[in-house]
Amino acid sequence: MAISIRETAFDPWQETLAYQQNQLGESGKFGATASFIGTMRDFNEGDDIRAMTLEHYPGMTEKQLDKIVAEARAQWDFIDSLIIHRVGDLFPNDPIVLVVVWSAHRGAAFDACRFIMEALKSKAPFWKKESLPSSERWVEKNTDGYANL
Amino acid sequence: MAIRVRYFANLRELVGHNEESLSADNIQTVADVLNVINKKNKLPENILQAINMDYAELKSPVKDGDEVAFFPPVTGGS
Numbered sequence: 233m234a235i236s237i238r239e240t241a242f243d244p245w246q247e248t249l250a251y252q253q254n255q256l257g258e259s260g261k262f263g264a265t266a267s268f269i270g271t272m273r274d275f276n277e278g279d280d281i282r283a284m285t286l287e288h289y290p291g292m293t294e295k296q297l298d299k300i301v302a303e304a305r306a307q308w309d310f311i312d313s314l315i316i317h318r319v320g321d322l323f324p325n326d327p328i329v330l331v332v333v334w335s336a337h338r339g340a341a342f343d344a345c346r347f348i349m350e351a352l353k354s355k356a357p358f359w360k361k362e363s364l365p366s367s368e369r370w371v372e373k374n375t376d377g378y379a380n381l
Numbered sequence: 382m383a384i385r386v387r388y389f390a391n392l393r394e395l396v397g398h399n400e401e402s403l404s405a406d407n408i409q410t411v412a413d414v415l416n417v418i419n420k421k422n423k424l425p426e427n428i429l430q431a432i433n434m435d436y437a438e439l440k441s442p443v444k445d446g447d448e449v450a451f452f453p454p455v456t457g458g459s
Contacts (some may be wrong), residue, residue: 287433292431296434352457357452359457370391374456
């Protein structure tokens with residue numbers, strides 16, 4: 233169960249592969265891997281976004297993410313999880329967040345991955361400041377994670 | 382009683398510093414801490430608060446040495 237806050241760019245595919253090889257090995261114990269990768273858009277609320285700065289509350293971020301993973305483990309039977317989240321200066325297409333869950337069967341992997349991501353959005357103390365072509369602004373609220381059908 | 386107060390994001394910009402130490406004898410809850418701050422810098426209505434890195438409510442009790450943080454709704458992830 234790894235949680236990592238990064239100040240520099242990361243490759244979510246490399247991180248997933250490296251963690252799986254180092255922590256889960258060739259165990260044959262997991263049958264499902266679900267992952268979510270969030271990347272930075274170059275638009276928001278109709279405006280061009282040139283860059284973004286992510287601020288966080290060191291210590292509280294890790295504490296809240298630890299709690300979220302513990303809550304997920306209480307609800308679903310999964311083998312391991314990995315959360316990586318960027319802070320600092322980001323540019324469009326940079327990965328912001330990675331959540332990966334490994335489990336024996338797909339249900340726990342899918343559901344725990346979704347739960348962790350949605351809980352992270354509402355509880356982990358991160359704040360985004362966007363750089364527009366000629367101004368800056370704090371992002372005031374998150375979009376709904378569940379698409380309207 | 383001494384409380385370490387921390388501010389993040391737009392609240393940090395609004396008050397002009399990351400943190401400060403508050404000493405007052407009549408502080409019992411987060412709301413009391415907020416009242417002291419609001420006399421110097423009125424914080425927005427829609428904010429969150431934490432005590433020692435756990436989410437707290439305005440009525441939550443604070444004790445000597447606690448770290449109380451104020452910040453806007455969180456906007457991490459993607």
